[in-house]
Amino acid sequence: xxxxxxxxxxxxVMGYPMAGHLSAQGHQVCVYNRTAGKAEQWTQDYVGSxxxxxxxxxxxANLVFMCVGNDNDVRQVVYGEExxxxxxxxxxxxxxxxxTSADLALELAEACQKVGVAFIDAPVSGGQVGAExxxxxxxxxxxxxxxxxxxxxxxxxxxxxxxxxxNGQGQRCKMVNQxxxxxxxxxxxxxxxxxxxxxxxxxxxxxxxxxxAAGSWQMVNRLETMAKDEFDFGFAIDWMRKDxxxxxxxxxxxDLSLPLTESVDxxxxxxxxxxxxxxxxxxxxxxxxx
Ligand code: NAP
Numbered sequence: 001x002x003x004x005x006x007x008x009x010x011x012x013v014m015g016y017p018m019a020g021h022l023s024a025q026g027h028q029v030c031v032y033n034r035t036a037g038k039a040e041q042w043t044q045d046y047v048g049s050x051x052x053x054x055x056x057x058x059x060x061a062n063l064v065f066m067c068v069g070n071d072n073d074v075r076q077v078v079y080g081e082e083x084x085x086x087x088x089x090x091x092x093x094x095x096x097x098x099x100t101s102a103d104l105a106l107e108l109a110e111a112c113q114k115v116g117v118a119f120i121d122a123p124v125s126g127g128q129v130g131a132e133x134x135x136x137x138x139x140x141x142x143x144x145x146x147x148x149x150x151x152x153x154x155x156x157x158x159x160x161x162x163x164x165x166x167n168g169q170g171q172r173c174k175m176v177n178q179x180x181x182x183x184x185x186x187x188x189x190x191x192x193x194x195x196x197x198x199x200x201x202x203x204x205x206x207x208x209x210x211x212x213a214a215g216s217w218q219m220v221n222r223l224e225t226m227a228k229d230e231f232d233f234g235f236a237i238d239w240m241r242k243d244x245x246x247x248x249x250x251x252x253x254x255d256l257s258l259p260l261t262e263s264v265d266x267x268x269x270x271x272x273x274x275x276x277x278x279x280x281x282x283x284x285x286x287x288x289x290x
Contacts, residue, residue: 003027004153007061009054009077009084011038014097014124015067017131020046021157022065032057032077054078058087063153067097067124070242071104078108090116093146095154097138099123099239101246102168102175105141109167118146121167122154123174127235129221135159139177141170175247181281182244182264184218189285192226202227222282234280237268241277244268 004027008019011033019042023029029048033039039050051057054077058064064084068074074096078084088094094117096108105121112119120142130136137160140147147163154161164173195205206223209215225231244265251258267287276283 004063005061006030006153007032007051007057007064007084009033009057009064009066010068010098011042012067012069013128014131015065016042017134018065018067018097018136018157019048021134022153023048025153025156027153027156028061030057030061053082054084055082055087058084061088061092063093063095063150064088065095065097069098071100074098074100074104074108078111085111085115085117088115088117093118093120093150095120095122095150097122097124099174099178099243099246100171102141102171102250105168105171109142118143119167120146120150121170122150123170124158125174125177126159128233131157138162139164139170139173141165141167141172171246172250175243175250178240178243179247179258179261181218182240183260184216185222185281185284186260186264186267188216188218188223188226188282189288192223192285193288196227218282222280225280226282226285229286231276231279231283234282236278237272237281237283238277240281241265241268241272 006022006027007030008015008022009032011019011031019029019031023046031039031042031048031050032054036052043050066074066077068077084094094112109119120140122138122140124136124138126136134157136158138154138158140163151161164170195202202224206219210220244261247261248258267284271283271287
């Protein structure tokens with residue numbers, strides 16, 4: 001594969017291993033992380049360098065990836081004298097793997113266009129395990145031309161990389177993904193209550209049902225830990241509430257009502273207030289047991 005000059009901004013649970021896969025594929029990688037110690041640690045774990053600012057990391061790259069927190073976090077690493085855009089040249093491509101609003105994707109696309117940079121909104125699904133195993137699903141919004149250039153590089157950490165349409169459509173597809181997860185987890189939580197009261201063996205339930213029409217990633221990866229009341233891992237409620245907020249805002253802008261999503265979001269709000277914000281989203285089941 002052709003070696004590409006890349007930069008990766010944001011070495012969190014997701015970004016750290018994703019940037020590692022780029023390096024393992026032989027790409028040139030320069031990383032940036034707000035907490036510099038993590039960037040330094042990354043260069044000990046993988047072949048690559050680190051920059052002290054987003055601009056410094058991006059300045060020698062043709063393809064810049066970001067995976068930070070929310071809309072404002074992305075703005076903080078993109079704009080300003082030390083932001084990635086200040087280090088990028090016309091013809092380069094900026095890819096955002098952060099889960100954000102579609103409005104932010106459109107805003108960034110416009111800011112990039114002014115300096116001749118192509119932008120792709122590219123949120124991911126598959127969680128920490130998917131990032132570590134290089135098996136993420138990536139939903140992209142952007143031009144066909146930019147996507148064609150970036151797709152092969154993103155395959156370093158993905159099993160599925162798909163262009164969903166123009167800028168914003170990647171983020172809208174991720175919203176659809178999060179709405180599905182909210183509904184599945186509510187269903188699994190209710191199913192677990194009945195399974196336990198019925199004296200069913202949960203491991204056997206999973207082994208059996210995963211092959212039928214109710215099988216799902218959440219059932220295979222979460223139902224048994226839900227039964228054991230284990231939630232100190234995975235995808236945090238804090239992130240899910242950000243995502244469901246984005247979904248509900250987008251739905252409102254389209255005059256849609258999403259009653260199940262609203263109800264699950266309220267359950268998460270209550271769990272957050274009880275100090276469970278960093279626990280995995282499957283902790284939803286506790287809201288039915290209280
Ligand atoms: P995380 O572990 O909390 O890491 C967040 C990263 O963003 C850290 O490197 C953090 O730097 C950096 N960051 C946050 N705010 C920043 C700011 N204002 N300026 C500069 N850097 C900033 O989060 P994560 O789990 O990797 O998630 C990252 C994104 O992927 C989120 O949008 C999340 O919704 C999405 N996502 C997560 C998962 C998952 O399972 N975790 C799955 C799919 C999608 P510091 O190290 O300095 O804090």
